[in-house]
Amino acid sequence: MPLTESRSNLKWSEPVQLLQKAQQVISLSDNTSHAVDNLPSNGSFKVGVDLGTAYTVMVVLNAEGEPIVGEYQFTQIVRDGLVVDFIGAVDILRAMKERLEAKLGRTISHAASGYPPGVPQAERAATAHVIEAAGMACQGLIDEPTAANNVLHMQDGVIVDIGGGTTGIAIFENGEVVYTADEATGGTHLSLVIAGANDISFEEAEALKKNPVEQSRLFPIVRPVMEKMGTIVEKHIRGSSARSIILVGGTPLFPGISEVVSEITNLPTRVPNNPLFITPLGIAMHDRMN
Numbered sequence: 478m479p480l481t482e483s484r485s486n487l488k489w490s491e492p493v494q495l496l497q498k499a500q501q502v503i504s505l506s507d508n509t510s511h512a513v514d515n516l517p518s519n520g521s522f523k524v525g526v527d528l529g530t531a532y533t534v535m536v537v538l539n540a541e542g543e544p545i546v547g548e549y550q551f552t553q554i555v556r557d558g559l560v561v562d563f564i565g566a567v568d569i570l571r572a573m574k575e576r577l578e579a580k581l582g583r584t585i586s587h588a589a590s591g592y593p594p595g596v597p598q599a600e601r602a603a604t605a606h607v608i609e610a611a612g613m614a615c616q617g618l619i620d621e622p623t624a625a626n627n628v629l630h631m632q633d634g635v636i637v638d639i640g641g642g643t644t645g646i647a648i649f650e651n652g653e654v655v656y657t658a659d660e661a662t663g664g665t666h667l668s669l670v671i672a673g674a675n676d677i678s679f680e681e682a683e684a685l686k687k688n689p690v691e692q693s694r695l696f697p698i699v700r701p702v703m704e705k706m707g708t709i710v711e712k713h714i715r716g717s718s719a720r721s722i723i724l725v726g727g728t729p730l731f732p733g734i735s736e737v738v739s740e741i742t743n744l745p746t747r748v749p750n751n752p753l754f755i756t757p758l759g760i761a762m763h764d765r766m767n
């Protein structure tokens with residue numbers, strides 16, 4: 478996947494190898510359980526679970542912090558950052574855990590998880606309960622922007638996580654989150670606009686949106702939604718000292734979004750390779766090694 482960058486003067490280096498490795502080992506759930514070659518038969522590992530509006534991702538890191546196995550699956554168990562289908566979430570996660578255990582040849586007994594900024598304490602606990610009910614000790618809960626920054630190491634700037642249901646904004650100063658906000662506009666809204674414009678179902682629109690061959694034709698249709706996302710970001714960062722923006726999550730996989738956000742915020746904006754896996758990787762880094 479090409480790296481998209483709206484301006485060349487952005488001073489930031491991305492963990493290219495880590496993200497390439499994630500792309501290689503994290504696969505779409507396909508109900509297969511074949512063993513994966515070259516996995517350590519012993520040694521400690523860390524596990525991250527990201528329960529999202531659109532995707533649930535589970536990834537395992539080895540002692541060196543490299544992703545060794547992982548899966549993602551389209552799910553509808555979370556809405557606006559809240560778990561709305563507890564039983565469904567547990568079933569999906571348990572099945573994912575079993576497939577990854579078969580690939581690893583090891584039992585997965587622990588994991589960390591994440592939550593969008595602004596989610597109440599009780600809902601964070603619900604996320605932990607899903608992990609526990611799926612048979613893992615929840616060893617850590619981390620807010621999603623901080624998780625993303627475990628991977629990106631941004632000192633001063635903005636990480637914008639555009640997922641299925643929400644756009645999350647986190648401003649970093651000296652590597653620490655100083656401001657967060659979350660608004661209910663995400664990739665789902667791009668799909669709704671595509672469905673309306675083409676008179677097709679939401680599911681067909683989702684598939685069309687992710688088809689690289691169709692994306693340039695669809696760009697004018699989805700551009701107003703991207704502009705709204707840019708306006709949301711601009712509103713939240715106005716007056717801050719932020720000088721650059723990194724877009725993560727699944728929606729930035731749609732080409733052209735960094736340019737739209739850059740135009741509206743007037744800040745250099747970049748999409749790293751494999752933006753979909755950045756937050757799950759950072760969540761896994763938050764797990765305790767055992």
Ligand code: ATP
Nearest residue numbers: 529530531532640641642643664665726727728730
């Ligand atoms: P949220 O963060 O809102 O809870 P989530 O964690 O499920 O949601 P992500 O997994 O980051 O969100 O992203 C999911 C979104 O990314 C969906 O709207 C999906 O359609 C979109 N998406 C995934 N792949 C692509 C692609 N190749 N092109 C465009 N959009 C994509």
